[in-house]
Amino acid sequence: KTLQIFRNALKVFVKCLFILQIMKQVPVKFDMKTLHIPSYSAEKLSSMKDLDWNDFLQRICSLLDSTEKNTGSARSKLNILHYLCTVAVHKEVASRLISSQLVNNELKNLQSSVLMEIRAKVARVIGLLALHTSQLGENIPVSEAIILLTELIRENFRNSKLKQCLLPALGELLYLIASKEEKREHPRECWVVPSAAYTVLMRCLREGVRLFHC
Numbered sequence: 001k002t003l004q005i006f007r008n009a010l011k012v013f014v015k016c017l018f019i020l021q022i023m024k025q026v027p028v029k030f031d032m033k034t035l036h037i038p039s040y041s042a043e044k045l046s047s048m049k050d051l052d053w054n055d056f057l058q059r060i061c062s063l064l065d066s067t068e069k070n071t072g073s074a075r076s077k078l079n080i081l082h083y084l085c086t087v088a089v090h091k092e093v094a095s096r097l098i099s100s101q102l103v104n105n106e107l108k109n110l111q112s113s114v115l116m117e118i119r120a121k122v123a124r125v126i127g128l129l130a131l132h133t134s135q136l137g138e139n140i141p142v143s144e145a146i147i148l149l150t151e152l153i154r155e156n157f158r159n160s161k162l163k164q165c166l167l168p169a170l171g172e173l174l175y176l177i178a179s180k181e182e183k184r185e186h187p188r189e190c191w192v193v194p195s196a197a198y199t200v201l202m203r204c205l206r207e208g209v210r211l212f213h214c
Contacts (some may be wrong), residue, residue, distance in 0.1 A: 030082035042090035061105045081121035088125055094132035107148055120165035127169035130176045143192045146173050150197045
């Protein structure tokens with residue numbers, strides 16, 4: 001019973017945390033002229049046949065895999081992330097994206113990028129996917145995402161701006177898992193949540209989190 005109370009409290013906490021953070025996130029815009037891919041609407045993406053969807057997704061992942069060797073390539077990658085933020089709020093698109101190879105691609109960018117702005121937008125995409133998806137398959141690397149976000153927050157704990165951009169994604173992923181467990185849609189063993197994730201969240205709550213635009 002105590003464990004269940006803790007889980008319920010955790011769900012409320014992480015949801016409130018995300019809401020408080022997302023309130024300060026300004027709407028993103030992308031430049032269609034420099035997107036390098038068709039700027040399909042969410043409605044178009046949700047109705048795509050699998051072959052067209054896979055081709056489109058492959059193009060996105062290929063562009064996101066590019067190195068940030070100069071300002072132009074970094075801006076191009078950032079523009080794609082802005083586009084993903086605009087379509088990730090659509091339930092069907094979010095469900096398709098979170099079940100694709102895009103998540104692994106985003107985690108790689110989150111870990112390897114040297115630019116804080118790109119890391120922040122990658123985390124925002126992940127958080128939006130977790131918020132809007134209607135499904136969560138057992139093969140989705142949720143545990144890996146939680147572990148990586150936790151490590152990045154710990155490593156950059158004094159970087160308030162980056163930390164505030166990473167926290168919503170971590171909170172949404174934890175809330176998503178808790179919701180699925182409550183509905184008993186998946187066995188509890190599907191996703192491993194390190195205790196460090198809860199420790200980091202509680203520490204952030206104790207010390208307070210300043211709000212920045214991400």
